[in-house]
Amino acid sequence: xSRRILVTSALPxxxxxxxxxxxxxxxxxxxxxxxxxxxxxxxxxxCADDTHGTAxxxxxxxxxxxxxxxxxxxxxSHLSDFNRFQIAFDEYGSTNSDENREICHxxxxxxxxxxxxxxxxxxxxxxxxxxxxxxxxxxKGTCPFCKAEDQYGDxxxxxxxxxxxxxxxxxxxxxSGATPELRTExxxxxxxxxxxxxxxxxxxxxxxxxxxxAEYLKxxxxxxxxxxxxxxxxxxxxxxxxxxxxxHYWYVWYDAPIGYVGTTLAWCKRTRQSFESWWKNSDTEIxxxxxxxxxxxxxxxxxxxxxxxxxxxxxxxxxxxxxxxDGEKMSKSRGTFVQASTYLDHxxxxxxxxxxxxxxxxxxxxxxxxxxxxxxxxxxxxxxxxVNLASRTARFVxxxxxxxxxxxxxxxxxxxxxxxxxxxNTMEDGDFNRAMRLVMTAADRxxxxxxxxxxxxxxxxxxxxxxxxxxxTVGLNLFRQIVIYLAPVLPELATKVGELLGEPIxxxxxxxxxxxxxxxxTFEHLMVRVKKEQVEAMIEAGKEENVVPQTSGTxxxxxxxTTANTVSEALTAEPFxxxxxxxxxxxxxDLRVAEVLRVEEIPEARKLLKLTLGFGGDVQKTVFAGIxxxxxxxxxxxxxxxxxxxxxxxxxxxxxxxxxxxxxGTGGSDLFVLSPDSGAKPGQRIH
RNA sequence: CGCGGGAUGGAGCAGUCCGGUAGCUCGCGAGGCUCAUAACCUCGAGGUCAUAGGUUCGAAUCCUAUUCCCGCAACCA
Numbered sequence: 001x002s003r004r005i006l007v008t009s010a011l012p013x014x015x016x017x018x019x020x021x022x023x024x025x026x027x028x029x030x031x032x033x034x035x036x037x038x039x040x041x042x043x044x045x046x047c048a049d050d051t052h053g054t055a056x057x058x059x060x061x062x063x064x065x066x067x068x069x070x071x072x073x074x075x076x077s078h079l080s081d082f083n084r085f086q087i088a089f090d091e092y093g094s095t096n097s098d099e100n101r102e103i104c105h106x107x108x109x110x111x112x113x114x115x116x117x118x119x120x121x122x123x124x125x126x127x128x129x130x131x132x133x134x135x136x137x138x139x140k141g142t143c144p145f146c147k148a149e150d151q152y153g154d155x156x157x158x159x160x161x162x163x164x165x166x167x168x169x170x171x172x173x174x175x176s177g178a179t180p181e182l183r184t185e186x187x188x189x190x191x192x193x194x195x196x197x198x199x200x201x202x203x204x205x206x207x208x209x210x211x212x213x214a215e216y217l218k219x220x221x222x223x224x225x226x227x228x229x230x231x232x233x234x235x236x237x238x239x240x241x242x243x244x245x246x247x248h249y250w251y252v253w254y255d256a257p258i259g260y261v262g263t264t265l266a267w268c269k270r271t272r273q274s275f276e277s278w279w280k281n282s283d284t285e286i287x288x289x290x291x292x293x294x295x296x297x298x299x300x301x302x303x304x305x306x307x308x309x310x311x312x313x314x315x316x317x318x319x320x321x322x323x324x325x326d327g328e329k330m331s332k333s334r335g336t337f338v339q340a341s342t343y344l345d346h347x348x349x350x351x352x353x354x355x356x357x358x359x360x361x362x363x364x365x366x367x368x369x370x371x372x373x374x375x376x377x378x379x380x381x382x383x384x385x386x387v388n389l390a391s392r393t394a395r396f397v398x399x400x401x402x403x404x405x406x407x408x409x410x411x412x413x414x415x416x417x418x419x420x421x422x423x424x425n426t427m428e429d430g431d432f433n434r435a436m437r438l439v440m441t442a443a444d445r446x447x448x449x450x451x452x453x454x455x456x457x458x459x460x461x462x463x464x465x466x467x468x469x470x471x472x473t474v475g476l477n478l479f480r481q482i483v484i485y486l487a488p489v490l491p492e493l494a495t496k497v498g499e500l501l502g503e504p505i506x507x508x509x510x511x512x513x514x515x516x517x518x519x520x521x522t523f524e525h526l527m528v529r530v531k532k533e534q535v536e537a538m539i540e541a542g543k544e545e546n547v548v549p550q551t552s553g554t555x556x557x558x559x560x561x562t563t564a565n566t567v568s569e570a571l572t573a574e575p576f577x578x579x580x581x582x583x584x585x586x587x588x589x590d591l592r593v594a595e596v597l598r599v600e601e602i603p604e605a606r607k608l609l610k611l612t613l614g615f616g617g618d619v620q621k622t623v624f625a626g627i628x629x630x631x632x633x634x635x636x637x638x639x640x641x642x643x644x645x646x647x648x649x650x651x652x653x654x655x656x657x658x659x660x661x662x663x664x665g666t667g668g669s670d671l672f673v674l675s676p677d678s679g680a681k682p683g684q685r686i687h
Numbered sequence: 688c689g690c691g692g693g694a695u696g697g698a699g700c701a702g703u704c705c706g707g708u709a710g711c712u713c714g715c716g717a718g719g720c721u722c723a724u725a726a727c728c729u730c731g732a733g734g735u736c737a738u739a740g741g742u743u744c745g746a747a748u749c750c751u752a753u754u755c756c757c758g759c760a761a762c763c764a
Binding site for chain 1: 689692693698711713714720727729758762764
């Protein structure tokens with residue numbers, strides 16, 4: 001019985017390029033969709049660019065063009081990346097489309113009718129120069145709690161406290177530098193609490209969500225009244241204007257998930273399908289693939305909106321973790337923040353498709369791209385095991401083709417045919433790692449068979465011709481089964497093998513019947529080994545592509561120059577601060593030469609050393625410096641260092657720190673204490 | 688006590704729900720083969736399953752406590 005399945009991936013934002021992290025999601029979804037199609041299900045894969053919001057508006061302004069130009073450019077880039085990674089959408093739309101507007105209006109009608117929309121006044125910071133309201137991340141200022149400077153509008157990176165932008169001391173707009181004004185505006189709110197009962201049931205019952213996700217929602221959101229969701233933004237805003245609230249626009253997160261529906265509508269129009277049969281039909285399964293960061297929107301607001309507007313609810317929301325590279329967060333300065341196009345400049349997309357598949361499970365764990373393992377896995381599994389099967393047999397049957405009846409093989413083909421359902425089940429569940437392991441076990445059996453039969457020995461005697469043909473017929477059929485099972489992951493390999501053996505691979509069931517009596521085309525390498533150097537080259541390129549001129553005054557020539565030497569690394573990690581200060585502000589910082597009198601180790605402290613600094617005479621200060629990893633007490637004692645002496649004293653776990661010792665470096669063990677030239681005296685001020 | 692995930696031979700992971708001889712891939716050592724892209728096959732070394740208690744005939748698995756890592760905390764997948 002064929003199922004009707006609609007699948008989506010989260011919509012990439014039209015303000016950035018696709019990178020390896022995004023691909024965890026798109027590749028996983030694509031493999032799942034291809035699997036469903038191979039199984040004979042009616043399956044459609046929907047995605048779109050997410051185009052609305054402040055960020056796009058700001059970018060268009062900066063580049064002095066229209067939002068539609070930004071969107072069009074990014075769309076082209078996204079489509080190219082997806083295409084080259086063999087991610088095959090049935091429809092790739094845009095949230096900025098007529099169809100999406102239509103659905104937004106439709107769902108809105110229901111929300112209004114259900115009396116779920118409330119109007120409230122909201123205080124928000126307004127940039128009078130840029131003429132726009134400021135989202136939290138566009139405001140910076142001094143943390144109201146710990147007085148750390150240059151913190152974002154929502155939380156302090158230094159002390160970790162959260163607050164609202166209007167709490168900031170000395171706030172300024174990152175757009176224009178202007179001091180924001182506090183303005184009051186009307187906003188519309190979606191009263192989610194009114195659907196609390198429905199959401200309790202929907203999230204906790206059935207298999208809509210992975211158990212850990214359901215648990216998370218229960219403990220974190222559903223155990224208290226659900227907050228109202230602010231879904232409007234006053235002009236100027238790039239998005240759809242709210243029909244019954246002129247001058248206000250839907251917040252980007254309202255129309256983004258609706259993009260799934262709007263894009264389906266566009267696809268239905270193009271292919272003359274019935275829209276109702278996809279989004280107003282309980283027989284249709286809807287599967288969303290998303291990252292864990294947007295769980296909240298897809299498991300609470302989105303079902304609430306669909307429920308209200310009487311659309312089909314998702315059958316399942318598949319939530320995955322993030323990508324780490326060599327165990328750490330992707331990092332621009334380390335070069336591990338690799339864009340899709342950079343990867344493709346150096347490596348075959350099949351490698352990444354397989355590698356991700358071999359690591360993906362039905363869980364929200366982060367997936368680690370271990371670069372050494374990547375090389376080892378691709379080479380030993382794909383080249384050494386799978387492709388090698390064809391490589392070591394095809395040549396022997398180049399002229400005679402496959403045997404006309406399927407030979408005795410000791411039950412090997414039947415065994416792999418029987419694996420079909422188990423592999424299919426693991427793929428259905430999204431446990432691609434298990435599926436890959438099962439497939440590799442089948443490849444091991446096939447390699448062992450060829451080893452034992454040793455056709456290369458038999459072939460020396462022409463009397464064994466038939467026997468050799470039979471052995472290779474078995475070998476190639478076992479190989480073909482494996483490639484069928486791998487087809488969702490490696491579509492290009494499946495196509496090539498279809499051509500090699502004269503029959504296209506198009507259905508999962510083909511693994512049940514051996515190919516016999518067909519000619520075998522000239523064998524060519526189906527996949528080449530990956531070299532460590534290629535991966536290294538990609539990482540190097542990743543470092544360079546992220547060196548961008550940080551200040552508008554930097555000419556491209558200068559930027560290019562700095563990429564050539566090591567200075568760029570430091571500058572990439574920490575670009576020049578754009579904001580200028582005047583001489584008075586600099587003068588406010590009291591820098592002094594100090595002598596390190598004593599250094600005490602604090603055994604319990606992980607990072608801190610306790611320094612006692614002398615400024616001449618009896619004047620001393622105690623400073624806790626986070627340099628334990630880089631310096632031993634012996635190396636510091638007696639040295640002259642530079643110290644900020646008028647810094648607000650800071651209470652720390654082991655005492656109060658009364659100043660700060662100046663260091664260069666990125667932290668940890670990469671730290672270098674600064675010293676004055678010889679002749680300087682403790683207590684001297686630095687100008 | 689904010690929430691969640693994790694800790695298993697050198698590396699990455701499975702096994703944990705439903706206790707019963709500790710498994711896979713890579714790497715390492717020895718041998719075999721020479722058809723194959725330094726590929727393939729066989730054998731071997733290497734783990735007190737984070738720690739401490741408890742339940743049990745029996746615990747990686749169940750219970751309790753502790754330690755350490757990582758992610759998230761509501762417009763970065």
